[in-house]
Amino acid sequence: MNIATQPQNGSSALAGEGERPVQYVTPLADVESTKEGYTIHAEMPGVDKSGLEITVDNGELTILGHRHPEEFSGEPVYREIRSTGFRRVYELDPAIDTSNIAARIDQGVLTLTLPKAESVEPRKIVVE
Amino acid sequence: MNIVRYQRYPQSDLSVTFDRLTTVRNELDRVFESSFGSFFRPLASLNRWNPAVDVYQDNDQFTVYVELPGLKKEEIEISLNGDTLTIGGERKSEANADQGFRTERYFGKFQRSLTLPVPVNSEKVNATYKDGILKVVLPKAEEAKPKQIPVSLN
Numbered sequence: 001m002n003i004a005t006q007p008q009n010g011s012s013a014l015a016g017e018g019e020r021p022v023q024y025v026t027p028l029a030d031v032e033s034t035k036e037g038y039t040i041h042a043e044m045p046g047v048d049k050s051g052l053e054i055t056v057d058n059g060e061l062t063i064l065g066h067r068h069p070e071e072f073s074g075e076p077v078y079r080e081i082r083s084t085g086f087r088r089v090y091e092l093d094p095a096i097d098t099s100n101i102a103a104r105i106d107q108g109v110l111t112l113t114l115p116k117a118e119s120v121e122p123r124k125i126v127v128e
Numbered sequence: 129m130n131i132v133r134y135q136r137y138p139q140s141d142l143s144v145t146f147d148r149l150t151t152v153r154n155e156l157d158r159v160f161e162s163s164f165g166s167f168f169r170p171l172a173s174l175n176r177w178n179p180a181v182d183v184y185q186d187n188d189q190f191t192v193y194v195e196l197p198g199l200k201k202e203e204i205e206i207s208l209n210g211d212t213l214t215i216g217g218e219r220k221s222e223a224n225a226d227q228g229f230r231t232e233r234y235f236g237k238f239q240r241s242l243t244l245p246v247p248v249n250s251e252k253v254n255a256t257y258k259d260g261i262l263k264v265v266l267p268k269a270e271e272a273k274p275k276q277i278p279v280s281l282n
Contacts, residue, residue, distance in 0.1 A: 033228040045195040045260035074186030081182045081195055108197035108260015
């Protein structure tokens with residue numbers, strides 16, 4: 001299952017030339033594999049549709065999630081929630097049809113469906 | 129303010145040992161990726177799911193944020209018992225994989241409790257759930273609000 005390998009889930013990534021590295025958290029994610037393809041469920045609390053950037057480039061799927069800034073009322077008393085965004089990179093199985101990847105986010109859980117191209121689905125050949 | 133992390137076992141040598149074991153398991157998983165994962169899976173149930181909590185306060189209210197991605201409103205239980213706010217619930221797994229599975233997310237029950245340092249107006253507690261973050265606003269009781277008494281100088 002090539003999809004599960006993560007070559008560069010760094011906690012930091014360059015935002016651009018000359019800029020300081022941006023810190024990211026690696027989201028907890030489940031990967032399901034079926035005959036038809038893969039499904040990724042990634043936990044990104046505080047991220048909505050507008051804060052998501054999903055790119056496929058050179059066989060790599062990159063998920064970026066930016067939290068929308070919450071206006072906190074008052075001063076922090078106790079903090080556990082990290083305010084950094086999320087980033088995770090997956091190396092894609094070549095069988096995946098990258099033009100048909102679908103994404104939706106519901107209550108902070110991103111669901112990505114990555115169908116396999118039809119040509120690579122096993123086909124039975126009848127001997128005449 | 130006193131915030132109690134939920135513990136399935138009382139703090140004992142046993143739970144400390146298990147904590148260490150599960151950490152070792154996590155380390156192993158990282159080293160061997162998922163190859164050892166299924167062998168050690170039974171131990172995963174000892175990993176406690178402690179959703180992250182933030183607490184803010186101002187003169188009028190406390191605001192509590194809890195990271196609870198992927199739940200339904202009905203699955204979250206919020207209760208206020210005296211000065212103790214408890215947030216709990218259960219997340220059910222909807223796994224559907226016939227050819228393999230790699231899991232990192234927590235499923236099952238969770239609970240966090242926190243003790244508020246001053247009384248709150250329980251009638252006016254208000255909760256919203258958006259983008260996987262639960263926000264509970266607890267207005268302070270009138271008698272607990274800091275009062276400014278103007279003193280006139282003669």
